Amino acid sequence: MPPIQFDRTTGVLEGANAWERLAALALSSGSKVASTFSHRGYNSCANLLRKTLPQRDIAIRLNSDATFEFPYGDGYWSKLLNRSFSYEDELEMLFRDSVGVDYTLIDCGANFGYWSVLISSIPYGSHKAIAIEPSSQNFVKLANNSEINGNRFEVLKCAIGAARGTARLSGTKHEAFSIAGNTSGGGEDVPVIALDNLLDDGKISPDGKYLIKLDVEGVEIEAIKGGKRLLQGDSVLLCEEHGNDSNHTVSRYILEQTPLKLIVYDPRTNRLETVSELSILDRIKVSSHVGYNVFGTASAFWQGRINALNASTARRMQ
Numbered sequence: 083m084p085p086i087q088f089d090r091t092t093g094v095l096e097g098a099n100a101w102e103r104l105a106a107l108a109l110s111s112g113s114k115v116a117s118t119f120s121h122r123g124y125n126s127c128a129n130l131l132r133k134t135l136p137q138r139d140i141a142i143r144l145n146s147d148a149t150f151e152f153p154y155g156d157g158y159w160s161k162l163l164n165r166s167f168s169y170e171d172e173l174e175m176l177f178r179d180s181v182g183v184d185y186t187l188i189d190c191g192a193n194f195g196y197w198s199v200l201i202s203s204i205p206y207g208s209h210k211a212i213a214i215e216p217s218s219q220n221f222v223k224l225a226n227n228s229e230i231n232g233n234r235f236e237v238l239k240c241a242i243g244a245a246r247g248t249a250r251l252s253g254t255k256h257e258a259f260s261i262a263g264n265t266s267g268g269g270e271d272v273p274v275i276a277l278d279n280l281l282d283d284g285k286i287s288p289d290g291k292y293l294i295k296l297d298v299e300g301v302e303i304e305a306i307k308g309g310k311r312l313l314q315g316d317s318v319l320l321c322e323e324h325g326n327d328s329n330h331t332v333s334r335y336i337l338e339q340t341p342l343k344l345i346v347y348d349p350r351t352n353r354l355e356t357v358s359e360l361s362i363l364d365r366i367k368v369s370s371h372v373g374y375n376v377f378g379t380a381s382a383f384w385q386g387r388i389n390a391l392n393a394s395t396a397r398r399m400q
Contacts, residue, residue, distance in 0.1 A: 276308025
């Protein structure tokens with residue numbers, strides 16, 4: 083059965099029957115209501131609704147040159163049916179500002195490839211992207227999203243860690259599969275590479291510019307350890323800091339154990355702030371069940387870009 087079609091720009095839904103249209107209204111309205119409390123409970127409710135729907139995909143037209151496909155009713159991605167929903171604002175801000183920069187996105191823990199689809203599209207600068215995803219079931223959907231967008235970004239089936247090897251991947255939610263601490267029972271064995279292996283294998287060059295999205299569910303520090311050479315260059319690490327981690331483990335490691343400057347988006351100032359004291363995260367991380375992206379970079383080029391971005395944001399707010 084062909085996928086349902088939804089255009090986020092116009093709101094037009096095509097190819098859906100009456101029940102599927104009603105479900106789309108419920109999924110969109112539910113997101114609008116749930117957004118007032120950080121979408122707590124939305125995923126579970128959407129996944130319950132999904133059980134009543136035929137098994138088919140929905141293709142979301144993100145912009146004029148980007149289509150993102152996923153199973154209809156999926157709890158994590160159905161928020162996109164709410165046209166006012168914005169996914170990971172702090173990343174969107176940096177990506178939008180970097181349209182004219184010649185960089186490659188390294189999309190670690192790519193899931194179904196949302197950011198790789200967007201970053202490789204014309205409105206975002208048609209950038210190169212390497213989407214890395216270890217899960218077999220997720221990888222099928224990731225590869226499909228590459229294919230329906232003209233195979234314009236590369237896909238790799240592996241996990242990211244401190245060094246080459248293998249690991250056990252497991253979990254119950256497609257957006258939260260992890261190799262952290264899983265050694266037996268369920269799941270699948272997956273190959274592991276380090277970020278620096280992308281240099282060793284000729285996938286990327288040491289003199290390039292990179293935005294490295296690291297969404298690797300509990301092995302962020304190991305992944306950072308495996309990318310020392312890459313992170314010395316013109317790279318920005320875009321790393322998830324978990325809302326329920328009051329110790330701010332990932333940010334603490336970046337700040338105290340690496341040469342990278344730690345940068346966080348502060349919604350109070352609408353700026354990307356360079357952090358020297360982690361207490362700012364106590365204020366920013368208001369929801370325990372969501373992730374917050376923090377940035378790490380040793381690159382004077384990218385620090386200059388971020389400073390210019392802050393300046394332009396300040397001018398728009400005046």
